Amino acid sequence: MLKTLGSFVLFMRGMVTRTERFSVLWTRTIDEAMLIGVDSVVIVSIVSAFIGAVTCVQIAYNLTNPLIPQSTIGYMVREMTILELAPTITSIVLAGKVGSSIAGGLGTMRITEQVSALEVMGINSTSYLVLPRILAALLMFPLLVILAMLLSILGGYLAGTLTGVMTAQDYIEGIRTDFIPYNIVFALIKAVVFAFLVSGISSFKGYYTTGGALEVGAASTGAVTNSIIAILLADFALAALLL
Amino acid sequence: MIEVSNIEKSFDGTPVLKGISCVFETGKCNLLLGGSGTGKSVLLQCIVGLMKPDIGSITFDGTVYTNSKIDIRQEIRRKIGMLFQGSALFDSMTVAKNVEFPLQMLTPEMTPEERRDRVEFCLKRVGLENAGNKMPAEISGGMKKRVGIARAIAPQCTYLFCDEPNSGLDPATSIKIDNLIKEITHEYDITTVIVTHDMNSVIEIGEHIIFLHQGKKLWDGTKDEILNATVPELRDFIFSSSLVRAAKRIDDETEGGISAFAEESEAGGGI
Numbered sequence: 001m002l003k004t005l006g007s008f009v010l011f012m013r014g015m016v017t018r019t020e021r022f023s024v025l026w027t028r029t030i031d032e033a034m035l036i037g038v039d040s041v042v043i044v045s046i047v048s049a050f051i052g053a054v055t056c057v058q059i060a061y062n063l064t065n066p067l068i069p070q071s072t073i074g075y076m077v078r079e080m081t082i083l084e085l086a087p088t089i090t091s092i093v094l095a096g097k098v099g100s101s102i103a104g105g106l107g108t109m110r111i112t113e114q115v116s117a118l119e120v121m122g123i124n125s126t127s128y129l130v131l132p133r134i135l136a137a138l139l140m141f142p143l144l145v146i147l148a149m150l151l152s153i154l155g156g157y158l159a160g161t162l163t164g165v166m167t168a169q170d171y172i173e174g175i176r177t178d179f180i181p182y183n184i185v186f187a188l189i190k191a192v193v194f195a196f197l198v199s200g201i202s203s204f205k206g207y208y209t210t211g212g213a214l215e216v217g218a219a220s221t222g223a224v225t226n227s228i229i230a231i232l233l234a235d236f237a238l239a240a241l242l243l
Numbered sequence: 244m245i246e247v248s249n250i251e252k253s254f255d256g257t258p259v260l261k262g263i264s265c266v267f268e269t270g271k272c273n274l275l276l277g278g279s280g281t282g283k284s285v286l287l288q289c290i291v292g293l294m295k296p297d298i299g300s301i302t303f304d305g306t307v308y309t310n311s312k313i314d315i316r317q318e319i320r321r322k323i324g325m326l327f328q329g330s331a332l333f334d335s336m337t338v339a340k341n342v343e344f345p346l347q348m349l350t351p352e353m354t355p356e357e358r359r360d361r362v363e364f365c366l367k368r369v370g371l372e373n374a375g376n377k378m379p380a381e382i383s384g385g386m387k388k389r390v391g392i393a394r395a396i397a398p399q400c401t402y403l404f405c406d407e408p409n410s411g412l413d414p415a416t417s418i419k420i421d422n423l424i425k426e427i428t429h430e431y432d433i434t435t436v437i438v439t440h441d442m443n444s445v446i447e448i449g450e451h452i453i454f455l456h457q458g459k460k461l462w463d464g465t466k467d468e469i470l471n472a473t474v475p476e477l478r479d480f481i482f483s484s485s486l487v488r489a490a491k492r493i494d495d496e497t498e499g500g501i502s503a504f505a506e507e508s509e510a511g512g513g514i
Contacts, residue, residue, distance in 0.1 A: 018313070021351060113331035120291050120404075121345050122320030 008204050015126040028132035036098050037140030047093050048148035051085050052155030060165035070166045074174020081152035087187045088235050090148040091194035095227035099202035102133055103223035106206030107216035130203040141195030142188045190238055197230040244269045245434055250299035252285055259285050261458040270432045272425050272448040274439055277455035278480060283438045284406055291323055291404055321349050324395025326405040330387035332379040338390050339375035345398045365393040385416035396427060405437040409444060421447040442484045
């Protein structure tokens with residue numbers, strides 16, 4: 001465990017010690033941002049909208065006390081999605097989609113000697129291949145989390161009003177009650193930390209793949225599993241430290 | 244010229260290279276010959292810097308490569324072109340982009356027009372002037388090797404390394420690849436090191452051959468000397484091929500060496 005952690009730290013250090021030219025890094029980061037961010041918009045939108053909808057309906061199902069105002073449902077949907085569901089569930093979804101893609105891509109490049117080809121050319125392969133992926137993830141995860149927050153709240157609104165469990169006025173009143181701007185900051189901090197964990201762990205697992213196709217699959221699986229565990233651990237640590 | 248001095252390399256306590264010293268000469272096709280598992284590819288990877296030898300030193304034209312500062316290593320690496328066993332083309336780029344890639348990365352001072360001209364020249368040199376827009380997945384194994392060669396020579400390399408350039412190719416394509424490597428070596432006067440266990444390559448392009456066996460260098464010489472080598476391991480290796488036995492027969496009859504056999508084969512004499 002400690003040896004792996006040490007290797008990870010050295011891997012990260014190697015990535016930033018001899019970086020490529022800024023123009024190369026910028027182009028690669030934008031390319032990766034398209035793959036990581038833009039290509040994930042649909043899945044993140046679907047998941048977050050339904051999470052908001054389900055959260056709204058289930059809270060309404062549990063809040064049967066007539067003394068509790070209906071607007072509480074909107075308030076709880078907002079708090080749950082901003083604080084927990086949007087950043088954490090979105091990152092877990094991205095760990096599956098982006099993490100496996102990063103590990104599989106780098107693993108394939110490794111076993112087909114494309115990484116060696118870069119090294120022989122005198123190019124720092126970690127800087128060229130990994131740094132843009134991590135920068136792209138750091139850039140795109142928060143944007144996707146903001147999108148997830150908006151769509152979750154919208155999903156809750158649609159589910160609440162279309163199923164008739166509450167009125168649109170109650171829901172809007174609820175989502176505007178006792179708003180704490182710091183919660184948004186907290187969610188974005190979580191998104192950045194999760195982005196680093198998912199992209200870093202997946203790159204590490206993919207970059208050090210050895211063997212053949214079977215090992216590439218194993219690296220992808222390991223990347224997703226380890227990323228999700230890291231997300232959950234970091235989620236707890238951040239909540240304990242920052243709230 | 245590349246000088247390898249007393250290289251040793253072990254994996255988990257198992258020695259793979261046992262004190263290898265040799266010289267790879269400029270303007271010649273230097274062959275690292277040996278059976279599977281004798282350490283040829285490990286030696287090649289130590290030379291190009293993909294592996295670090297446990298002991299020993301490697302010198303490129305008088306500049307020590309092993310254990311030198313990163314700037315010196317980078318400078319030497321930028322003079323190295325390498326053809327990998329599986330070609331190692333970048334899947335996501337077209338053939339032309341693959342050839343252009345080292346130019347983009349290593350020579351930022353070149354204008355896009357200059358790069359395009361160089362790519363066209365290199366692709367034409369390997370006979371692939373019409374394949375620039377194809378993806379690596381759309382071309383044959385032989386074409387991939389030629390693209391690999393074009394990519395290696397694009398930044399005007401001083402040292403060319405080829406790891407089993409004929410693996411997975413039919414004999415006719417293998418000969419074309421061998422001859423292409425030989426022509427490029429002579430044309431640009433570069434130091435070429437080829438890892439192979441293919442006796443056809445020895446006959447075609449073996450200008451300087453280094454024979455490895457169980458991690459040790461047992462023999463070095465030219466293709467004309469190899470048939471008369473007295474090292475038992477080398478004789479076992481080369482005479483396991485019926486092609487070489489035929490070459491030996493012609494050699495004994497004509498005393499022209501293996502070159503005479505190659506010339507006779509090219510003239511249609513056959514085995």
